[in-house]
Amino acid sequence: MSTTAVKQEGPAAVTSTPSVGSHVRDYWRRVRGGDIGALPAVLGLLVLCTVFSILRPSFLSAGNFANLFTQGAAVTLIAMGLVFVLLLGEIDLSAGFASGVCAAVLANVVTVLGYPWYVAVAAAVLTGMVIGTILGLLVAKIGIPSFVVTLAGFLAFQGVVLLLMEEGRNISVRDSVLVAIANRNLPPLLGWALAAVAVAGYAAVQLLRYRNRAARGLVTDPMAVVLARIGGLAVILGLAVYMLNLERSRNVLISSLKGVPIVVPIIAVLLIIGTFVLHRTSYGRHIYAVGGNKEAARRAGINVDRIRISVFVICSTMAAVGGIVAASRANSVDPNTGGSNVLLYAVGAAVIGGTSLFGGKGRVLDAVLGGAVVAVIDNGMGLMGYSSGVKYVVTGVVLLLAASVDALSRRRAAASGSR
Amino acid sequence: MSTTAVKQEGPAAVTSTPSVGSHVRDYWRRVRGGDIGALPAVLGLLVLCTVFSILRPSFLSAGNFANLFTQGAAVTLIAMGLVFVLLLGEIDLSAGFASGVCAAVLANVVTVLGYPWYVAVAAAVLTGMVIGTILGLLVAKIGIPSFVVTLAGFLAFQGVVLLLMEEGRNISVRDSVLVAIANRNLPPLLGWALAAVAVAGYAAVQLLRYRNRAARGLVTDPMAVVLARIGGLAVILGLAVYMLNLERSRNVLISSLKGVPIVVPIIAVLLIIGTFVLHRTSYGRHIYAVGGNKEAARRAGINVDRIRISVFVICSTMAAVGGIVAASRANSVDPNTGGSNVLLYAVGAAVIGGTSLFGGKGRVLDAVLGGAVVAVIDNGMGLMGYSSGVKYVVTGVVLLLAASVDALSRRRAAASGSR
Amino acid sequence: MSATPLLELRGIDKSFGPVQVLRDVAFAAYPGEVTALVGDNGAGKSTLVKCISGIYPTDAGQFVFDGRPVNIHSPRDAAALGIEVVYQDLALCDNLDIVQNMFLGREKRSGIVLDEPTMEQMAADTLAGLSVRTVKSLRQLVSSLSGGQRQTVAIAKAVLWNSKLVILDEPTAALGVAQTAQVLELVRRLADNGLAVVLISHNMNDVFAVSDRIAALYLGQMVAQVKTTDITHAQVVELITAGRSGGLGLTGEPATNGNGAAPAGSTTGGVS
Amino acid sequence: MSATPLLELRGIDKSFGPVQVLRDVAFAAYPGEVTALVGDNGAGKSTLVKCISGIYPTDAGQFVFDGRPVNIHSPRDAAALGIEVVYQDLALCDNLDIVQNMFLGREKRSGIVLDEPTMEQMAADTLAGLSVRTVKSLRQLVSSLSGGQRQTVAIAKAVLWNSKLVILDEPTAALGVAQTAQVLELVRRLADNGLAVVLISHNMNDVFAVSDRIAALYLGQMVAQVKTTDITHAQVVELITAGRSGGLGLTGEPATNGNGAAPAGSTTGGVS
Amino acid sequence: DESGGDQAGSDVTPKIGVILPDSKSSARWEGADRKFLQAAFEAAGVEYDIQNAQGDKTQFQTIADQMITSGVTALMIVNLDSGTGKAVLDKAKSQGVATIDYDRLTLGGSAEYYVSFDNEAVGKLQGEGLAKCLTDQKAEKPVVAYLNGSPTDNNATLFKNGYDSILKPKFDANEYVKGPDQSVPDWDNAQAATIFEQMLTQTGGKIDGVLAANDGLGNAAISVLKKNKLNGKVPVTGQDATTQGLQNILAGDQCMTVYKAVKQEADAAAELAIALAKGERKETGQTVKDPEGNRDVPAVLLTPQAIYKENVKDVIADGFVTKEEVCTGNFAALCTEAGIS
């Protein structure tokens, strides 16, 4: 394609729909040029999965596939919130322990105080929002660097968890609804229904968009490409639901175990909401703007402080959701909930997925893809049966490998000058 | 002062020396304008010390003053290395465990293999350099974000420490020279001598500079200001040495305890070298350039990759030194050496001191000042006798307070427009 | 003076730390007129613009807008008054595309959803009027634009809105011949539509071609604000480089006190 | 052609992903001459400069420098050949001061220690020759400079060295009247000293005032490279905006194939 | 090392410093030890300062420095590792401060006394308990998985030595089959759940007994077993007799836990510390060999107790946990069943 203008009287925006062929050619040029979106993360994921499946065939079982989702859920949820903070070029080191605090609140309300589960969930989410507001105010209004504020939060929340746990006790979470979140599955039929709804919704959005743009004479992707996308989603979702609806009980006589884990639709809904907010609302647009060039955003009349506060609220709220899932999965909350590697894994997930630590670049989907990479590594390593020392080393090396697939494919972008 | 040019034929650089009065006025304008260099960190430090002294009079004892240095030494040393990495806008999450690996190498060489201390120290430092080279190559040549590379390092080195410790044993370090590093003091007279040398050296540099510039007709600070600076340093060093040379044994019958802790001159020398490298060599200049604007640095013909690799080498080497000091202080190395909060405290120290996470702004002195803040908080909190939950919370809050002194004074800078 | 000014500044002082950049500056912009703000490099033109648009707080001075005294603390305040600015340093978000940048802070929406097609169409129409022919796609990131293309986007962004005062800080610096002509024509058209326009430029031909008034800054002081018809090309250049020309400009000796305090007495001059 | 060119490019192609920006470009710069490179916004001038200085790798084409074919993979290679560039986007380190920026990558040292006094003096001398009168101190950070002051620093940085080829990408865009005159004079002086100078500018008066040759880019194609004396003002403008003028420029119909591949056959034209 | 003047510290008010190791590997330190030690010191009317090193040995040394600075006359430590422990003990001794090793022996150290439960004995009880439960389940050639404590915690190693000494002979004799054996970093329950889930996947669900090093890890394993509807069919061990652990035992999901009567330990240590602080000495009648320092340390050694469903009531009777805490909701009926009144 040339740089020549299409019409002399205006830029090339208002033109006819390009052909499928040129679209595919364009895409291929972009891929060769290194502009490849989610491709590297997906590629890294595929490489990891292949390697683990070869080394440990049980990695490929339906049961393990289902486990993957629940194992990675908490970190992924926290990472999804972190994406918002990272988009501004800020960081939230306290997200891990914030999720711990919220989980501790949940456990206290439901187990110690004996309120019903929805009160506990509301209390936990509210706690997350309050935490986020405090962090955001300190960063935006007093102007302390977010690294320092959230490092202080990291310490303080650790203490708060201990205090809520009465200096170190574990509190069990036995409420059946709460336990179900990370431990139960949807009925197989409901899984299919949800998948169908998702595909239908996606199709509707895509086709409406196509019609809308075409009606105004704006450039659109060729219809065939739009249809291919919809078909692609349908195939992926269909396969996943099929896999998850396979029987995975060790002993069907004792009990049956099949269906989509409940966390999956939770993550999916939050992913859709987050993506919608970031890409289809002016609030999301403003987040990118502030992250890309804070001064330009300020000059454009964006209330930068409000945006900065709000992303911390979102992050801590998502951390609360992550904490609830973690508490559900462990059936209990302990002073380590949200501690040890949770934070680094969550930030790592976002970054591996392609979110930049310098702001302005990233998507919620990155967190999910990166979270999947982290979960696959953890899951696969758990099957290898290494001693702890070796396990740490191999985990580090594997993480590096997954990331270098990404880095090497992006290097082409630099080489072709589109930095 | 006006914007008017001093001479029509050129910028204001080549002018006569301003008067003391105008110099002080200028400084005051800068302070009011928020351009205050190390002042906020020093201020925060003073506030902290005052508060702790009031709450716990023993905070102010000679013994506690001496303890402060050895307590903060390892984190400060690691932070000093991290400053170089942060100056490029990169991060090294693995610095903590890298120091652990180096300490483990040290302990193995000296205790298990039985080599003399200098061989062990050389081995540890070499290990640090190798680690830094690997990290740097991965970041600069393959192009994986440093967060991911060093997160992988964080995991892998944790494993390496475990392996070197044979899965969890700990190794004692009993070599008297190594133990002395963090546990013994200089003879009082030597302390005075070193202080005198430092002051004399500083005076020589300052006066030479003055003469040199004055001879060429370049702007210089007034002589009185130069002399005041030298005098200031002499007073501070004199006071510190005096304090540290006080008897601080709790029971002089059993043993005497006085003198400057050996780590103090070690840190001082590294601080001087680091500052010299950053501010008086072209290598240091290039670090700032790459951190400020990587593309501009590249266009100026700077070998950006080499700079990036080198800062990781420096960082890991300083981590090795930190690890040696930590091993000396603990008389042993265990699988947790360099773990827990070491890394976050080290990065926190650099940031609290005023180093930016976005690159281009920072000094080695920041790490020392920030390290002092962290050490004072830790030290002071240790005197308060809180239960662990409360202690975490209070530590977080105190850290925040120390940082907000800094933030609030810098806000003036923004308000007066000199952002 | 003929009409009442839309914007009037009086006694504006502005320092950066120890450096005083604006000293007792008075300035006025009239509706329906193009006021050219000229001055040497570093005279303080951009600083004055940033004071007007609320990016920098002033140390002293009053703003009168539409007859009422106002305070402008942030670009939001300025935008609320109807002030649009094209900054010399452009201030675009490199990670956003052309359309996104043009509508930044004022996105068109239907419901809570962004109305992308409308914005894209409006952007295309505006850019078409500015002779941009080499932009391949409106969905291109601005980081990939050429210098002139970026400048055009910044201009298009500012003129997209119904504002009362448009300030353009060296808008044609990076533009080609045809584009420059288009922008000057646009400037004239805006003024003819009753807006007040302030144009900063180093190109005297452009200034004389398009402006109704000329205001000259010299080392942070406003040395003259006169009708364009009352002054010659050579006089303006003299004002810019020496601070005075004939009866215009600084009355005392030019300020050359390198390190001292501000000179005594106001030296703002000029008649109109 | 009279002399042998110092730098000669042949058949340069350059794409960014799917967008082809330079197409089979030929270009030459002669020692002792000022070659003006003109073209519309987005024509590809800056991209061509960045290809020459090694910032962008080219997709195809040869470089001949001083008669020898060379490969330029990075700005370091270009500097080693004696090529100095003033970029349109300036590329200064905002966190460094004026002197530090001017000597970046080529600091003066005594032993391993930076020789600050020498650098400060050299910087002062160079800037003095460029009519910068409003810079308060050479130790000011460049982030606090005005647009014109920044540009002057970038120019001073490039002419400080003994180079063979100096390329200036719109060096006078942000400069005042006096400063522009100084820079044009400097450009002429450099050429008279035997250097090859390439000047990119949108200002035709400047181009005709100072250049010996004019090269015109149109939509990524070199449509003419001629002696300044052989062409008129109006012809150059026509070349820039339409790609051809009389016998000069594109031979076929202007390339308007929006989404298609590159047009067949080379269309590089022009005689000298 | 060298001696100075002779103006000895004249004001010797007895003051005791205690450094606890962390608050996360087990709830006992902050939840029980602190409480009981405080009570004992207050009863004796001595000044005291109890702090927690949070698993950070730099902190540990800093706290020790601070305590010596603030004038303690006796120092009681639970070391994080022998190296730092020794550094602290030696420093204290050089300043004339008497020392006690609490719960963990500092190898090569210089403590006056050692008061502890035998950690290897704890591990042995766990091994024996698991064997008992497997026998009760009538498992044949059961596969036993290990969920060890933190790889960086020396105690975890000691526990493992204990249960290995019971189970390894059975593996060797082909009575039991050794399953996956992994450590849980930081005793982190969330990671434990993933690790155990992967063990289950790896063995295709064939795990018949879980040796979990404490109740938290046990609960993590149980949560995974529950998800697979295997809870109660696979015996799981524990330690610390936490409310959660006891409830799991009552529900039949957990086979046993190990109860350490922390109060006895705390009281014994407090008694010795108070004496030392006042400059007195007491006889313990028992010694423990320090292999590294090659000396016999006067010691008080207490015995841990294995808790099964039948004797949960002992823990409650001892006041370690209350009936109200354990017998909430559904557990009330189970409590009655287990004879807790």
Ligand SMILES: Nc1ncnc2c1ncn2[C@@H]1O[C@H](COP(=O)(O)OP(=O)(O)OP(=O)(O)O)[C@@H](O)[C@H]1O
């Ligand atoms: N943030 C700042 N800190 C210190 N000095 C500054 C700052 N911003 C601008 N200055 C100084 O203020 C003076 C005026 O700058 P300004 O940008 O307003 O000039 P200008 O008239 O727009 O010049 P130009 O024509 O070059 O754009 C300059 O000398 C500049 O160095």
Ligand SMILES: Nc1ncnc2c1ncn2[C@@H]1O[C@H](COP(=O)(O)OP(=O)(O)OP(=O)(O)O)[C@@H](O)[C@H]1O
């Ligand atoms: N990194 C990039 N990615 C994609 N397209 C680019 C990139 N850089 C430049 N372009 C495109 O290449 C074309 C030429 O750009 P270039 O900067 O060379 O123009 P120019 O001739 O210097 O224009 P101006 O006079 O406005 O400075 C433009 O259409 C621009 O959009």
Ligand SMILES: [Mg+2]
């Ligand atoms: Mg300006």
Ligand SMILES: [Mg+2]
């Ligand atoms: Mg250009």
